[in-house]
Amino acid sequence: MYGLHGKFRAHPGQRDALLDVLLDAAGRLRELDGCYLYVVSTAPDDPDGIWVTEIWRDQAAHQASLAHPAIQALITAGRPLIAAMSDRSEFTPLGGKGLPAGATR
């Protein structure tokens, strides 16, 4: 598996517009094979901050999603709203609670 957690900072006043784009992306990913988790969150300590937490079957499934036309359109829509990206961590999920049956060891 392949996990990603990172922060987007929206331009001032643009956070809710960026949230809408990211939640729309999450909806598109429902149909995509290999996406186990895509959670969009606000940041309690940053009124312009948005956290996105993703878990994929593997890194290739994540890469493939970035080339999907609907996701490309959302990246195009979201990019002008983003002031900065930070605090990115990549991780290799081994197991736990909340992943699809069969995804965990």
Added chain:
Amino acid sequence: MYGLHGKFRAHPGQRDALLDVLLDAAGRLRELDGCYLYVVSTAPDDPDGIWVTEIWRDQAAHQASLAHPAIQALITAGRPLIAAMSDRSEFTPLGGKGLPAGATR
């Protein structure tokens, strides 16, 4: 909802023992109300690193879990294996893919 992502660094040679404790904790949490996600991961860039990613119904559900006797026992077992904790982020999930039905907006 309430989310947490953070890194544990195990003492050298103790990562796999700490992984076992955390995966055991994840198993206990399966029975606990209010825990939507508890994923235990290795860190691709740190042989002693472990990421834990959690999503709870609310912060109170997370707090309550820490007082559960089985979780207390695992905290006692895990603590001597941990050299450091870092890179903790708290977040407020709004929605997305992979959360239980009814948990998202």
